[in-house]
Amino acid sequence: MTDSNSRIVETADAVAGSWVHRHAPVRARPYLKLARMDRPVGTWLLLWPCLWSLALAGMAGHMAGHMVDWPRAAWLAVLFAVGALAMRGAGCTYNDIVDRDLDARVARTRTRPLPAGEVSARGAWAFLAVQCLVGLVVLLQLGPAAIALGLASLLLVAAYPFMKRITYWPQAWLGLTFNWGALMGWTALTGGLGWPAAVLYAACVFWTLGYDTIYAHQDKEDDAMAGIKSTALRLGAHTKRALAVFYGLFFLGLAAAGWLANLPVLHYIGLGFAALHLIWQVRTVRLDDAGHCLAVFRANIRFGWIVLAAIVSGLLPLG
Template structure:
């Protein structure tokens, strides 16, 4: 007998009901912790790794662990702030998309006024962290706010919002170098541009989760723009990522061990695209999350290149 039961509309959602927030956090704090995506750390990792790569690249020998910790705290706070801005601006769109309709703002758990107050709180925390850095890094951190506040609007006006996400998420490649050296130089600039290519790859994979809903409500993305050619384009983005990271390490004077370990990171990117199923929402999410391992491999390559 064929079942006529309708599927639960929350079956595919980015809210983790069995995560640590739902199990351990006090009820009044749960919507805010969820708004900041603290139960979904992959975004924090993707924001943090360019910072850590750059700090390690700029260090004379080994990276300063206190500075690495400051960037980790800053990544958690500013990723949460960015998600809050995104959800405030996208609340009407989120209510129409299966994956996002149960987020705190569209579901009514948090009002816009409450979300704005939470955003101010996060920005103040971010300022406290930022002030621990040298002046050049502080200036770059302040400039990054322009990207944080404008990126969520890009999906309304361009088919390439993933490029603007790349500009935003990889800003730490500039800040990390400036925090160590007090200036900017070509290794950091090349790493920043390279990070944009990396983001174009992984966020196009991510965007394929929502392509049907995005087409229905009029939201733009590279997943819709590139369509069935997405795999070819992502191969290209990831090839640029590998080549750019190689060049950045070369400019920074890393040893041959860097390229040897970096090749493992390159193989990971190739595996991502070769095994990716664009029409499988769960596989899109899994491949997107796997970029955490790519980030660790690149960091390991930089440290190896210091030997």
């Protein structure tokens, strides 16, 4: 599925040596790029709140002395991984369809498949439908409450591309959208919402505000000329102070979610390492260096593993 006269180019912030450009069939590459398969960090950032919430629900049951269906939890983790891959791709495809004219005016995004002419709008819509179908199949495996929650998130997804046109805080809307999995994981395992999941969701919004503000600093000059709004432009020289506030609120919420789930002391020791990682991000990020902003943004993949390990640490004998 690609236009016969398209010229396939490597997108500006793709992972160096990505399998998409080395091994994928040539005709499929523009669509894989449209789904950001050459930039997997977004899939991880969508997946982490799902896994954290799922683990939090399992650990809450474990600490309460309940019999936890860990095989089902593992199966749900697989489903969330597939769903994150499909729905992150679908979200990016939809975003690129809406933003194709704006993307052509920003150096980093003009190499995306739509503004670069590698994919037609009609082809992108068809590809979006395929990805949404995969996401729907996954969603239907999660139970009635989780299905209802998942469908509700589509309102946030549909509105997101337009936020950068009307507010300097599109990163806040992205936080509401991208962290919906913090509600989904708990609900899929337990059949209903719980306060730990709600607090985790609220906390993760601030995590996204932090990492996506760092990401937005890559494009601040082009965004200003193109009329695209972002927290990078709104905060400017005050960004590092704002990052400290965002990440501080996220950390407090993360700790509160663990407390509500009755997690043991090992959890908070693990969160100490997570706090060090967040401090490292704020102190070291060079906001006028686009490459360094991207590297710090990508470091949140590793951060996700630290938080997950902290949540499940109660399974250790010392927990």
